[in-house]
Structures are given as C-alpha cells and as structure tokens.
Amino acid sequence: MGKIRVAVIGAGGIGGTHLKAYAAHAERCEIVGIADVLESAAQERAAAFGGRAFAEGEAMLDALRPDALSVCTPPKYHLPAVEMAAERGIAVLCEKPPARTLAETEAIVAAMRGKILQFAFCHRFHAPLRAAQDLIAGGRLGKLVQIENRFAFRFPRAGNSWFTEADIAGGGILIDTLAHSIDIFRALTGDEIEFVGAAVSATLPITVEDSASLLLRSRSGVLGTLNCSWVTPVAEANVRIHGSEGQAVIDYDAAAGLRYKLAEDDGWTEETFDAPDRFTAQADHFLRCLETGAPPLVRPEDGLAVMRVIEAAYQGAGGTI
C-alpha cells in the first residue's frame, strides 16, 4: 500500500492540530489538500504543511480524490462535509461534537455505513486515560462507584465566535466540551448511561450556556458528576475515578498524568508517560484503520450515544422546581 492521501476541511485551530498530527506520520501519509471557506487560512496551512489549498471542500475532493478526510469545521458543517466524503467513498475522521443534533449524527452514521468513520473523541488516545482503563480492567480499583470530571478554563472565544452561536455550534459548552466528558465517562465505565440530570447557566451575556453540570448513572450503577465552565479563570482538566478498592486521578496539568492510591496504600503511586500526545495517537489509529481495515476504536455508535445524552441533558436542563 502506498502512502494514505489525506485532506482536511476547516483550517482553524483543530484543523492545524490534525495537520500537525498527520505530519508526525509523514512516512505513512501525505497531506494532499486543505479547504477552508477562508481561503487565506487554507493557504497558510498549505504553506506550512504541504498540499493544495482550496476555498471549497467539494472542489478539493473532486480535484484530489483523497483516501481520507478530517472534518474540522464548526459542527453545522460536519454533516454536509461527511456527506461529500461518503458519496466519494472517502474515510472520515470527524471532529466532536459529531454534529449539532442526534438527527444530524444519525445522518452522518447512515451516510458512512460500510466506510471508515471515526469521531474525534481524542481523549480515548490520552495515554493516562488508557492506563486508567487498564487499572479498572485489571480490577485494581475494585468496583467503580463514582467518576468526577472538571474541564474548566476562561475561553476567550465565548461571546465573539461561532462557539456561542447555537445555530452553528448546536448549543454552548454542554455540546462542545461536555461531549468529551460524556465520552470519557462511557469509556471508563464501558457501559451505557441510563440516567441524565443536567443544569446549565450563562454568566456571560450570551444566548447559550457557558457552564454546565451533569449528573449521570451508568446501567451498572456508576455515578458521574461532570462540570465544565468557560468562565472560571483557574484552568482545570481532571478526571477522578473512585472505586471500592481505590482512587485514580487523571490530571491533564500534572507531570504525573495519572496517580492512584489503593485501599492498602499509604501514599500515591504516580505515573508519567512518554507517549505521543492524544492527537498524534488519534491520527495514528485512524491511519492504521485505513491500512488494515480494522474498525475504529471510537465507533459510530459512540457518537450516537454521546449525542443521545446531550439531547437528554438539554431537554432536562431548563427544569426548575
């Protein structure tokens, strides 16, 4: 097999991250094209990473016929971009959230049936999270009881970009950032979510939520409390996993990406990781799926499940007592 020919649609922040990740695998793939409605953005990326710049995704796919496409546009444009790829038999790595709604996500999954579709839930490729999954699978933490997650930071694009326009983003931080949190909860429990309680609020003068809290229960009884905010200035990114035999903490900001303390331990065991970052590892996995025909670790059903929880959360979030 020759090198996999990859293209990217959406040359903004995460488009750049995908390009950097593909560039790290230059021995296995070639960046052939970059499309962005802002043509200058595509041109800048092409100058940095190679490939041809286009102002229009469909023109790029027709001109280049790539093997794979990274969809890195805002959520409103995920479905049309995936449909363009599906019609041409092109494999897709689609950014999160899968789309603005469950219905759009279902359309994405239907269009890509029989083809390689990976939703970019990049935390699945975060080495400390994978190590935490191993701890759980090995029974070291005992029976899972509770999972707490906080992703919070002051987000400069809240209030002045598409991120806070419901028609483009599908909502606010709940669909944007909590999509990751929900996927992490599902990945750690290995289970479906059967209960969703949600509350959202806006501190900024915007029409979508900038802070959100979810209360979850998996079918096996694991409880989850997920908290995200775009307005609290002390940045935090962590997941605390409490089991009947110990606790593990995935701390994105610490040198030791994972620490754990078991019931019989006096102190914490810290693990550091000399592994590729999650985006490089995600691209590696996607390319491997193309090379081998293996199904992606993040399955289309995972995208649907996350969107089901998000829709349930939005439906419940306005309730007052």
Ligand SMILES: NC(=O)c1ccc[n+]([C@@H]2O[C@H](COP(=O)([O-])OP(=O)(O)OC[C@H]3O[C@@H](n4cnc5c(N)ncnc54)[C@H](O)[C@@H]3O)[C@@H](O)[C@H]2O)c1
């Ligand atoms: N996995 C992660 O951790 C992560 C991080 C950031 C963003 N994202 C996701 O990536 C997507 C993009 O986010 P971003 O931060 O890169 O946004 P961004 O605003 O930085 O970039 C989006 C780019 O898409 C372009 N664009 C818009 N409509 C287009 C269209 N129809 N065709 C081609 N290009 C188009 C814009 O001009 C812009 O350059 C979103 O779904 C977002 O939620 C994921």
